[in-house]
Amino acid sequence: MQLIRSAKIMLVIGACSMLFSGQGSWAQNVPIISGALGFLDSTNTGVNFFQPVAAPVVVAPLGKHFLAESRFDLRGFYSPKNGTSGPYQGTFVGSTQYLQLDYLASRRATFTVGRFLTPFGTYNERLTAIWIQKFQDAPLIFPIGTRTTGSSDGVMARGALLAKPAVHINYIGYFSASSSAAQFQAGRAAGYRFDFYFPSKRLEIGTSYGRFLQGTHNNSSGLHVWWQPSRFPLEVRSEYAHGPHAQGYWIENAYRLSQWRGPDSIIGRLEPVFRLQQTFRNTPGPGDGLPPANTTQLDFGLDYHLPHEVRLNGSYSRKLSSVGNANIWDVSLTYRFLFPMWRGHQ
Amino acid sequence: MKNRRCSWNYFVPLLVLSLGSWLAWAQAASSAPQGGAKAAASNSTTSPGERAFQANCGRCHNPPEQLSPRITGTILRHMRVRALLSPQDERDILKFLAP
Numbered sequence: 536m537q538l539i540r541s542a543k544i545m546l547v548i549g550a551c552s553m554l555f556s557g558q559g560s561w562a563q564n565v566p567i568i569s570g571a572l573g574f575l576d577s578t579n580t581g582v583n584f585f586q587p588v589a590a591p592v593v594v595a596p597l598g599k600h601f602l603a604e605s606r607f608d609l610r611g612f613y614s615p616k617n618g619t620s621g622p623y624q625g626t627f628v629g630s631t632q633y634l635q636l637d638y639l640a641s642r643r644a645t646f647t648v649g650r651f652l653t654p655f656g657t658y659n660e661r662l663t664a665i666w667i668q669k670f671q672d673a674p675l676i677f678p679i680g681t682r683t684t685g686s687s688d689g690v691m692a693r694g695a696l697l698a699k700p701a702v703h704i705n706y707i708g709y710f711s712a713s714s715s716a717a718q719f720q721a722g723r724a725a726g727y728r729f730d731f732y733f734p735s736k737r738l739e740i741g742t743s744y745g746r747f748l749q750g751t752h753n754n755s756s757g758l759h760v761w762w763q764p765s766r767f768p769l770e771v772r773s774e775y776a777h778g779p780h781a782q783g784y785w786i787e788n789a790y791r792l793s794q795w796r797g798p799d800s801i802i803g804r805l806e807p808v809f810r811l812q813q814t815f816r817n818t819p820g821p822g823d824g825l826p827p828a829n830t831t832q833l834d835f836g837l838d839y840h841l842p843h844e845v846r847l848n849g850s851y852s853r854k855l856s857s858v859g860n861a862n863i864w865d866v867s868l869t870y871r872f873l874f875p876m877w878r879g880h881q
Numbered sequence: 882m883k884n885r886r887c888s889w890n891y892f893v894p895l896l897v898l899s900l901g902s903w904l905a906w907a908q909a910a911s912s913a914p915q916g917g918a919k920a921a922a923s924n925s926t927t928s929p930g931e932r933a934f935q936a937n938c939g940r941c942h943n944p945p946e947q948l949s950p951r952i953t954g955t956i957l958r959h960m961r962v963r964a965l966l967s968p969q970d971e972r973d974i975l976k977f978l979a980p
Contacts, residue, residue, distance in 0.1 A: 563954030563979060578952045592958045602958050637962050645962055660963070661941045698967035702905040705965045729894075730965075731901030741905065742897035744890070754890035758897045763940055765932075777890060843948055866899075874947050875952045 538859040553636050566595035566874040567710070570606070571666035571868040578863045584614035590665055595876075597636075601813030605634040606664075632663075632686055632719045642698075647691040650719055654691070654707045654728050655743045656774050657759045666871035669808045670834055670850055674785040676814060678824030679756035679778035680745040683722040687711030703732040705741075713749050717863070723749040737763040742775075753779035780820025785812035788840075798840075808836035844871040932978025934968040940964075953979040 541681050570591040570633035577584055581725035593722030595804045613625035618688040635649035652660045659681050677685075691709040697702075706729055732738070739761040747753050763769065773786035788809040795802040811833045814825055836850035845868070852863035903957075934944060948956070959974050960966055965972070968975055 558888075563951060563975075564958075565951040565955060567952045567955050567959075584896055594955055596955055602962060604959060604962070639961065640957070649960070664942075666916075667942050693962070693965060695965055695967060697905070698969075703965070703967060704901075704905060720882065729898060731899065731905050733904070737936060737940075739940075740897060740901050742894040743903070744894045756890040756893040758893055767936065775893075785886060796969050840943070842946075871945075873948070873952075875949050878951075 561755075562674070563878060564596045566593065567873060568593055568876055569871075569873040571664070571869050571871045573665045573867055575665075575666075575671055575867040576865070577671060578864040580859075580863075581619055581632070582614065583619075585785055586610045586611065586612055588665055592664075593876075594702045597784075600639050602637040603635070604637065604640065606632045609630055629718075630684075632713045641694075642743060643696070644692060644694040645782075646833075647693070650688050650693055650721070653681045653685055653711070653724070653726075653745070654693070654709060654747045655755065656728075656757045656776060657728060657741070657761065657772070659685050659775060662772075665867070666844075666846065666869050667807075669789055669838060669848070670810060670836055670852075671848065671865040671867050672852070674774070675812050675826060675832060676774065676778075676781075676783040676785060677775035677829060679783075680726070680743060680757055681780070682747055682823075684720050687724065688714045688719055688721040701733065701735065701874060703730070703734065705730040705732065722747060726755075737765055751779075755779070763796070770796075778823065780818045780823055781814055781816045781825045783812065783814030783825070787809055790855050791840075799842075804840045806838040806840065810834040810836070826856060826858075830854060830855045844873075845869070846871075883951040928977055930973040930974075930975070933966075934977055937964045937966055937970055938974070942979055950979045 541808060550826060568591060571592070571830070573588040575586040575588060575849065589609065589735050590606065590608050592606045594606070597603060601756050607629065609629045611625045611627050613623045614622045616624045631650060633651045635647050635651045638646045640646055650661070654660050658674060661686070663673070670689040689709060689711040691707065692704070693707040696704040696706055706727065708727045714721045721852060724745055724747050726743065728741060728743040730741035731775045739759070741759050743757040745755045747755070755776065755778045757774060759774045761773070762771045762805055768791040770789040771786070776782065787808065789806055789808040791798065791806040793802070793803040812834070814830045816825070816827065816829055832852055832854045834850055834852045836848060839847040839848060848865070848867045850865045854861040854863065938944070953975060956978070957971055961971055
């Protein structure tokens with residue numbers, strides 16, 4: 536019901552956007568519906584399950600300074616009734632990942648109110664969309680700094696302290712209230728992120744800090760380094776995070792073979808991906824979402840970028856841990872869509 | 882032990898902020914007269930908008946295959962919030978997406 540209410544809110548905002556856009560000649564500001572449809576299949580230590588997913592994104596400008604944005608995640612979760620055998624049975628899960636109103640105050644500051652993705656590290660904000668992520672599974676350290684749901688309910692300020700051709704210095708600060716309402720669950724927390732981005736080098740170095748302010752207060756900190764050289768299609772992304780009970784890192788490398796006869800050739804559509812991740816348990820932290828013991832995981836993936844925004848991903852992961860090793864096989868097919876909500880002015 | 886963990890949580894952001902500030906200062910100081918020309922020479926086959934797209938939006942996703950001109954402004958505003966685009970990058974990318 537809460538999900539339907541969220542969708543209704545976005546429809547009302549979309550209607551408001553139409554009224555606003557009628558007041559001016561904003562031929563390029565028609566609200567959009569974007570997102571992806573996907574089919575995800577995974578086999579983890581012999582247990583197979585699959586998930587049909589719809590992840591719509593709605594973006595609606597309101598006047599010259601406001602923007603309403605939302606992303607929903609609707610998915611079924613189907614697995615064998617008896618664990619590894621028997622007929623498949625499933626459940627449906629819907630969530631509101633963000634539903635926010637942005638006020639673009641100036642070139643240096645944007646203020647956000649509502650539900651937004653917790654800006655700790657880079658993965659949550661940038662790579663959780665199913666049409667973007669290279670691997671089906673989030674990194675092992677993802678729960679650090681993103682408690683309780685990866686989304687926050689509150690206020691956020693973000694912008695660029697410095698935006699020169701040689702360097703950008705970006706900031707984000709946020710505060711989240713505690714909420715237990717369905718679809719809007721969030722923890723009481725505050726934090727910030729700073730990024731130093733060097734466009735000519737395509738190098739980004741940043742740091743995150745979060746303080747969880749309900750129950751037992753604790754701190755999380757992290758750093759991230761991204762490097763995507765412009766001369767060849769290599770992407771290197773990495774994050775380190777330190778939480779109250781554990782720490783860890785991941786480093787992901789992707790190389791699209793687009794230098795072989797271009798990105799639209801048969802070979803050029805291939806993108807091998809490798810990710811190494813490790814977590815180190817300092818103290819027991821039941822319920823923190825991290826592996827219970829020191830863990831090393833190697834992920835090998837192969838993405839194929841088909842025409843018409845369709846992508847096929849396959850990966851194999853080997854998890855090594857003192858509580859048990861595991862093999863994880865993932866296959867996913869995603870279709871990304873993007874179109875205007877209505878015709879608009881020409 | 883608690884104090885050690887606590888200080889570590891402050892140490893990491895401080896270290897990165899210090900390192901980042903130093904790199905930013907060094908980069909700005911060294912590349913002011915040369916960086917633009919060097920970058921332009923190395924990327925002479927692409928437009929400023931395409932370069933700005935690759936340097937910002939393209940770090941996470943590929944450009945959409947088809948894009949209606951009616952929605953380029955909406956997308957730019959969305960990316961301004963998400964990717965913290967600079968004003969110049971925003972103008973360049975708009976020209977690239979809707980020439």
